[in-house]
Amino acid sequence: MTQVTFKGTPMTLIGEQVKEGTVAPDFSVLANDLSVRTLADFEGKKKLISVVPSIDTGVCSTQTRTFNENASGIDNAVVITISCDLPFAQAKWCAGNGLENVVTLSDHKDLSFGTSYGVVMEELRLLARSVFVLDADNKVVYTEIVPEGTDHPDYDKAVEALKSI
Template identity: 90%
Template sequence: MTQVTFKNSPVTLLGEQVKEGTVAPDFSVLANDLSVRTLADFEGKKKLISVVPSIDTGVCSQQTRRFNEEASGVDNAVVITISCDLPFAQSKWCAANGLDNVVTLSDHKELSFGSGYGVVMEELRLLARSVFVLDTDNKVVYMEIVPEGTDHPDYDKAVEALKSL
C-alpha cells in the first residue's frame, strides 16, 4: 500500500490499489450532464486517467491542462480527468478555462473509481492525486500515486507510457 500525505499530513487510502500488468477494474462515475459513464464507454481507446483531489485548485488545474495538452496528439487516445468535484463544478471549470474537449468525470456519488483503484483518501473523501495509463484492452501499463497530494505527478513518464502503446 502506497503511503500518501496531503499537505504533509498522513492519509489512509481506501480500496485495493491496482497494479501494473493487471486489467483495470470497471467504474461508474458521472459526466458533466449527469449521465453515468463507465470504463466501457472508452472501449478500444488508449486511456490516460488523470486523478485530482479538486479540479479548481492550482496543481489540479495545471495537471488537467498539461495532460490534455501533451496527450492530445496521441493517436486513438483519450485523457480522462476524475475527481470528487460535482459535475456542475467540473463543467464550470472547463468553461472558465476554455477547455471544450476535456473529459471530466465525477466520482462524488459512489466513489466507485476511487474505491476500485485504491485512491480514496478516507479522511478527506477526496481522491489521491494519481495517474493510470491503460492500453486498448484496459491493461494497466503505468500508474503513479503521488506520495504528497499537493505535488505534481511525473508528467513525462505518464505521457511516454501512453505514447509507447
C-alpha cells in the same frame, strides 16, 4: 499499500490499489451532464486517467491542462480527468478555462472509481493525486500515486507510457 500525505498529513487510502500488468477494474462515474460513464464508454481507446483531489485548485488545474495539452493528440488516445468535484463544478471549470474537449468525470456519487483503484483518501473523501495509463484492452501499463497530494505527478513518464502502447 502506498502511503500518501496531503499537506504533510498522512492519509488512509481506501480500496485495493491497481497494479501494472493487470486488467483495470470497471467503475461508474458521472459526466458533466449527469449521465453515467463506465470504462466501457472508452472501449478500444488508449486511456490516460488523470486523478485530482479538486479540479479548481492550482496543481489540479495545471495537471488537467498539462495532460490534455501533451497527450490529447496521441493517436487513439483519450485523456480522462476524474475527481470528487460535482459535475457542475467540473463543467464550470472547463468553461471558465476555455477547455471544450476535456473529459472530466465525477466520482462524487459513490466513490466507485476511487475505491476500485485504491485512491480514496478516507480522511478527506477526496481522491489522491494519481495517474493510470491503460492500453486499448484496459491492461494497466503505468501507475503513479503521488506521495504528497500537493505535488505534481511525473507528466513526462505518464505521457511516454501512453505513447509507447
